Amino acid sequence: MTGRSVVRTVTRPAPFLLSLVLLAGVWEVVGRTADLITLPPLSDVLRQFGAMLASGELIDPLADSLRSLGIGLAISIVAGTVIGVAMGLSPAVDAALDIYVKAGLAAPIIAFVPLFLLVFGIGSTTRIATVVAFSIWVVIVNTATGIRRSDPALLEMARSFGASRSAQLREIRLVEASPYLLEGLRLGVARGVKGLINGEVLIAIVGLGGLVKRYGTVFSMDKLYAVILFIVLLALVSVALVGLVGRLLFRHRPQGT
């Protein structure tokens, strides 16, 4: 789900609220009547959620996780944009790197986490590497696509008026590519969150993913659901935030010419 659609969903409340209430109702009723150990009633989960939030049990791992997420995303965005620009501008660079980017997009990155764990140990470096490995590919692909889609007529105009190659990049190509850059950012953040939690579950003792692992192993289902709920919220909020930032930055971008 993209940031914009999250915002739109939340600001178009009636159908969204209806589906939310329905889901919550079904969960609560089934949880109470079926008495399954794997599905505690929603009210228990929410009570636990409140308690864990109040006790700091969620916040400390969150801060820990967010730090790795932030560093990893920053690396992905900077390196991914630079690589994407190079691939978009130069067919040679594109030919040299395209296969790796495609592989990175398609490969199950989760398989690399044990490797990262061996190389980097259980510190935050492994989690940062996981976030980068999950998120950098979409940033590269979107940047390269956006740069390649520059309108030749605008570039020709810029050249005619004496714009240098770097001015053409800064003033035409990157601005024109901004919707692509933003979409890459959105997808990158979503994948980064995914990668972070996946990595933490595998590493098993750190961050929010560590909590998932811990409560899952001991069948503390209400706490497990509370953590999962928290992670889903975190993902939605991060992606919505990117969408919001993007729309503030590119307010004036028209749809077409």
Next chain:
Amino acid sequence: MTEQETAPAAISVRGVGKTYVDERRRRVTALQDVDLTVRPGEFVSIIGPSGCGKTTLLKMVDGLIPFDHGRIDVQGTPVRGPGPERAVVFQSFALLPWLTVVDNVAFGLKQRGVGRAERTRTARDLLARVGLRGFGDHYPRQLSGGMQQRVGLARALAVNPSVLLMDEPFSAIDAQTRLLLQTDLLRIWDETAMSVLFVTHAMDEAVFLSDRVVVMRPRPGTVHEVIDIDLPRPRTERTRQDPRFVELTGQVWDRLRGMIVADGPKPDGPESDATADGGPSAASGQPAGATA
């Protein structure tokens, strides 16, 4: 216009040719042996059917497209690329949609390192000159096509060029607005010492504006004939009723008709311009006016 023997020509094209290989790996001669001179202060139009290479030739004069044979000089200096003494008005306007009108007009000045305050002042002056006073803070999409091309003209004038190159600038604009733009263009040209090279599909436009009309023919693109337009200046709306205007437009049509009839409605030739397809419909609207 009197010829100034001492000053070098504003534009001198000598024996220019260009060949390229198309998608089906055939060699296509886009231009062959093109000779063309624009004297200082002169207004010269190029007209010809699609595929005659007129837009390609204009872009060569600006230094945007390389050529294989011959030489092109602007004010006595060989063209190696775009230069500060030339500016182009583009068929598609080529305005940056994310910039305000005033920033669009200032684009060329910015590339030359002119400071923000000064280039904004110059840009606002030029907007007033092209009849867009008060529109500086609008965005291009808020303006009509005719107004957008006035912005394109102001952007070109802002760099104070001595040679103005116009690539079918009014072909995407409705007929009535186009007439107004033509008279405004002549008024502005009259106030400057600019030489203008103007590519068009419209015969009445070429005759109305120009000192000379260069008729090109396609396959390979080359100069077919140069017609002197001896209509008095300043030219006004009344010029369009002048029997001599009608006669000259008819003359241009005579030269073009043979090429178009012989050619039939085939797909476009080597003209690089993607929007060149928009032209023929404009040109086909002309014969009625020309023979009226």
